[in-house]
Amino acid sequence: MSSTGHDANPVPALARRSAALKGRVRVPGDKSVSHRSLIFGALTVGETRISGLLEGEDVLNTAKACAALGATVERLGEGEWRVEGVGVGGLRQPEGVLDFGNAGTGSRLMMGVVAGNPITATFDGDASLRRRPMRRILDPLEKMGVQVVDAAEGGRLPLTLKGPKDLVPITYESPVASAQIKSAVLLAGLGAPGETTVIEKEASRDHTERMLTHFGAQVTVEPYGAHGRKVTLKGRPELKPAPIRVPADPSSAAFPLVAALIVPGSDVVIEGVMTNPLRTGLFITLKEMGADIVFENERVEGGESVADIRVRASALKGVDVPAERAPSMIDEYPVLAVAASFAVGKTRMNGLSELRVKESDRLAAVADGLAAAGVTYAIEGDDLIVEGTGSVPGGGAVATHMDHRIAMSFLVMGLAATNPLKVDDISFIATSFPSFLPQMRGLGAVIEDEAVAA
Ligand SMILES: O=C(O)C1=C[C@@H](OP(=O)(O)O)[C@@H](O)[C@H](O)C1
Numbered sequence: 054m055s056s057t058g059h060d061a062n063p064v065p066a067l068a069r070r071s072a073a074l075k076g077r078v079r080v081p082g083d084k085s086v087s088h089r090s091l092i093f094g095a096l097t098v099g100e101t102r103i104s105g106l107l108e109g110e111d112v113l114n115t116a117k118a119c120a121a122l123g124a125t126v127e128r129l130g131e132g133e134w135r136v137e138g139v140g141v142g143g144l145r146q147p148e149g150v151l152d153f154g155n156a157g158t159g160s161r162l163m164m165g166v167v168a169g170n171p172i173t174a175t176f177d178g179d180a181s182l183r184r185r186p187m188r189r190i191l192d193p194l195e196k197m198g199v200q201v202v203d204a205a206e207g208g209r210l211p212l213t214l215k216g217p218k219d220l221v222p223i224t225y226e227s228p229v230a231s232a233q234i235k236s237a238v239l240l241a242g243l244g245a246p247g248e249t250t251v252i253e254k255e256a257s258r259d260h261t262e263r264m265l266t267h268f269g270a271q272v273t274v275e276p277y278g279a280h281g282r283k284v285t286l287k288g289r290p291e292l293k294p295a296p297i298r299v300p301a302d303p304s305s306a307a308f309p310l311v312a313a314l315i316v317p318g319s320d321v322v323i324e325g326v327m328t329n330p331l332r333t334g335l336f337i338t339l340k341e342m343g344a345d346i347v348f349e350n351e352r353v354e355g356g357e358s359v360a361d362i363r364v365r366a367s368a369l370k371g372v373d374v375p376a377e378r379a380p381s382m383i384d385e386y387p388v389l390a391v392a393a394s395f396a397v398g399k400t401r402m403n404g405l406s407e408l409r410v411k412e413s414d415r416l417a418a419v420a421d422g423l424a425a426a427g428v429t430y431a432i433e434g435d436d437l438i439v440e441g442t443g444s445v446p447g448g449g450a451v452a453t454h455m456d457h458r459i460a461m462s463f464l465v466m467g468l469a470a471t472n473p474l475k476v477d478d479i480s481f482i483a484t485s486f487p488s489f490l491p492q493m494r495g496l497g498a499v500i501e502d503e504a505v506a507a
């Protein structure tokens with residue numbers, strides 16, 4: 054049984070063609086910022102207060118891991134948490150296995166944290182996480198002196214790491230644009246002397262860099278090539294507690310946003326959404342497709358730019374999505390494929406190899422879901438092409454493969470498809486967006502639970 058208890062029976066649901074979606078919604082806090090808030094709180098001596106934390110299963114597993122490593126982690130109210138940290142290098146040896154459930158981010162960032170401490174820890178997760186590549190994290194950490202005491206086939210979970218007494222700083226050129234790889238190396242670098250540098254050929258989300266600065270570490274970020282960055286951290290800083298206000302997650306906002314675009318007559322405002330430029334590739338793409346999306350009340354909250362996003366139902370046209378945009382929308386391709394299905398014309402999404410190693414093989418899962426809904430598509434290498442005709446037949450059943458974003462994307466599709474669309478398991482939505490069903494229904498979405506769908 055994994056920590057999230059999902060070995061239980063799947064929970065199917067059915068999404069039906071809905072009347073115009075109306076109203077205002079604030080989706081939960083950003084998952085990336087939430088993981089990092091807990092982690093940096095644990096690495097800081099003193100009390101860190103966090104407001105707006107995402108209370109999804111992925112983040113709650115990170116909270117448990119921080120406590121197992123010696124921090125005091127306490128929930129004060131809805132989204133309100135306090136962390137009493139133990140400082141960089143001050144973690145204690147955990148007693149049991151650190152189980153991260155479905156979460157790539159939590160498990161991989163915490164490997165970097167453990168690397169920076171002379172302790173041994175065992176990492177595990179659910180069947181989805183056990184399928185995902187971890188050598189991409191172990192390779193740089195081994196260069197820093199970390200010992201992989203044990204691991205499953207191919208360096209996968211469950212695995213045991215031992216942090217060395219003297220960690221070695223490195224300059225690491227990441228083979229893929231991955232904030233999880235970058236962050237794991239930087240988090241390990243906190244425990245190393247000298248400077249640790251990560252180079253990425255395309256810039257991935259920069260929440261770790263921003264938060265390192267927020268907590269008083271010395272970080273420099275320089276451009277690298279046409280689209281990349283070189284991030285350098287001075288090791289062994291004395292981090293200082295700093296309050297954190299987590300903005301709403303753009304990757305969760307994507308679902309009510311696309312739903313409002315495709316359900317005729319819809320007019321919805323999604324409040325307080327983080328608009329960090331390294332997270333807004335979907336919004337740029339949808340605007341290129343003709344989407345009526347307006348950023349209102351733009352401001353800065355907790356060091357991140359945010360806006361209230363007003364979305365009205367729109368006639369969409371197919372576009373070409375350049376591969377270099379992928380890191381800024383890497384989690385949004387499933388729901389973009391849904392929008393593209395309702396557009397008129399071809400949408401080509403280029404360079405999607407990283408989708409193969411998310412909670413599911415998202416390229417295959419999206420393709421199968423499109424086929425089940427009667428949408429014409431093609432996969433050419435790492436590119437996904439969707440032939441939109443302005444409407445979607447629907448009427449099929451979609452396999453989610455333990456992937457929350459596959460579940461939410463195809464429930465959104467069902468809200469505007471001609472015939473209802475069934476999704477085989479919505480239980481993993483709780484990993485990132487536990488309030489998805491009530492909040493979508495509050496806008497007018499017709500989504501029926503297992504009692505009806507089965
Ligand atoms: O660092 C993070 O918080 C995340 C990075 C992304 O992964 P990669 O950057 O490894 O592609 C993304 O898929 C994940 O949902 C969250």
Ligand SMILES: C=C(OP(=O)(O)O)C(=O)O
Nearest residue numbers: 155156157158159384411
């Ligand atoms: C890939 C995702 O998260 P993780 O890598 O943390 O499982 C996601 O949220 O889409």
